[in-house]
Amino acid sequence: MAKSRLETGAVLDGFTIGQLIHRGGMASLWEVTQADDPTPCLMKIPVLQEGEDPAAIVSFEMEQMIMPRLRGPHVPRHIANGDFAVQPYIVMERLAGETLLPQIDHVPMPAEKVAAIGAGLADAVEALHRQGVIHLDIKPSNIMFRPTGETVLIDYGLAHHRGLPDLLQEEFRLPYGTAPYMAPEQVMGIRSDPRSDIFAIGCLMYFFATGVRPFGDPQKLKGLKQRLWRDPVPPRKLKPDLPPWFQEIVLRCLEVKAGRRYPTPAQLAHDLRNPDQVQLTARAGKLAKDGFFAVLKRKGEPPRSLIDRPPEREAEASDAPIVAAAINLDDMTPDLADKLRRTLLRILERSPDARLAVLNVLKLNRIAMDQTLDEQGNNKHVQRLVELKDWARPMKVAQGRVTFHVLEAFDPAESILDYARVNNVDHIVMGARANSTMRKILGGVSGKVAAEAPCSVTVVRNRDTES
């Protein structure tokens, strides 16, 4: 087969080999350039030796299959693949800066900083899941950042693509992943549950906030399997100043049964960005590991019964949309309000894992200085929040499924669009402006949102009020 003896200055398939950047156990990384383009790229060359673990080869094959199919700012841009018969390689965009790995020298970090890292990471994982790919090896050394701020996931050697044959599936006996971050179902050899990535994000946040790895770094299968029945020390026990919301989020990510974790990375990111709206459960207040008998009971059960089966179809996995209801409290008839609520309920009933974010835009005045307090001295922001909750009350949506947000902005449409972009909203539901004369003069907010939204938009209109 191929030989991985390359040297600086050599030319391979039009790529001029530059400096060796890194030589690892699985692959070496070289800086390369193309004749017509001075932009430096990265060439990844697998280490292939006789008697080498065949998994290394298969993993490189998988990466060659998956990387060209990925798009967007959260992955390195793929440029070329080298043929296995001659010299296997992958050429990709070279990202500036370093991975998140050196940051482990600075743990523990404050909860707010970890939440920000976690939210950016969840955005990247969401973008990947939407392309049918599960990363399955989320860890600090596989995380980089663009100068524009986006988190980038690198190394797709263990990834699973929904539309492609999984060559790692039944090939080898040991589970693939990185011990401290591997989800329980991954330990059991399941490679098709997107929520395994959410577990890994939870491990990373736990580690960065406490300085301790939740499940240590076991090197044997027996040690890896412990996480199926032995729960980690609650983060607040290790670091009492961590807020309850943070522990709630992290322990939810670390649930053994995938069905009890966040259904999507987008919902996780949303909680990380709205800590005051996180619904606290028993997880938030937990200060000790589960008792001896509870653990003993779990240990006695067959491992397969402790984990959830992966979703069978992609549709089930992704049927956890974030629905944003943009509510204009100043311009809504009772009829329209009722119709909006019924529309929302229909959507929520069809998707039991859906999250509802109820939004209101508090319009800022461009000319006059804005007063946070009204004439009676009430805080406008808080008042709006109270009104929004009252508006949503008849829907009787369970706490924890619904959050309320007052956005302060000059341009209502733009602020709704911005919210949808930042939070990976799947569906915006909003009312049409009741007064058609006003709509003609001002232009509809709903019209602009519908035209420019990154997702589906439902505009609810009351037939009777339109004449």
Added chain:
Amino acid sequence: MRIGIISDVHANALALEACLAALERLDAGRIVILGDVVGYGPDPESVTQRVAGLVSQGAICLMGNHDAAAVGARASMNGTAAAAIAWTKPRLSDGSRHFLASLPLTAELEDVLFVHADASNPAGWNYVLDAATAMQSLLAVKARVTFVGHVHRPQVYCLTATAKVIAHTPVTGTAVPLSPQRQWLAVAGAVGQPRDGNPAASFMTYDTAARELTFHRATYDYEATAQRIRDAGLPERLAERLITGI
């Protein structure tokens, strides 16, 4: 070159035309038909003539077990299939009978093998239904890529470095790269009688340069074909399953 691969047309003219139109849009330069041109469906003569026309223009067509039975070979078939063959036989012209009788069991293009059923014994008409039967086919051939039909449900199998078989249920429209360092076997869906729960006609394209395999669906008026099956007096079950796709 992009090869359009269709299988199990089963005398369903509307489904065949839908696939051929789609293959033209996809710019397929060569057409391969993996057998079972007739049987089950209401249009044996017109479909055979259409396929014969394609072959005269360079297409490859293999023999399937229904084609063999329709030209007189002894066959072990279930009641419905046998009833359809009995109905089909007198409706084929001499020319069509000669055409079907002349079809080969296998064909090769570069490192690709085409065969209707299990490649280890093409005339045995055994089904490639799971990893074990796929392994049997894969071990019997030298070709890097083997295409079979007969099963009516799309599936991809791959022989790994450790001599295990991985099964993959393809996603319509997602290209699967068939890496040259391992052996692959793809089971075609059916044009004329899909059984994977989707009544739309199933077919594939294979790009020989990129080594990429893509499964496609072409919908057609299956209610109309079902009605023609009923009008012909063929078993009702054959009409029903075109609509349910099972």
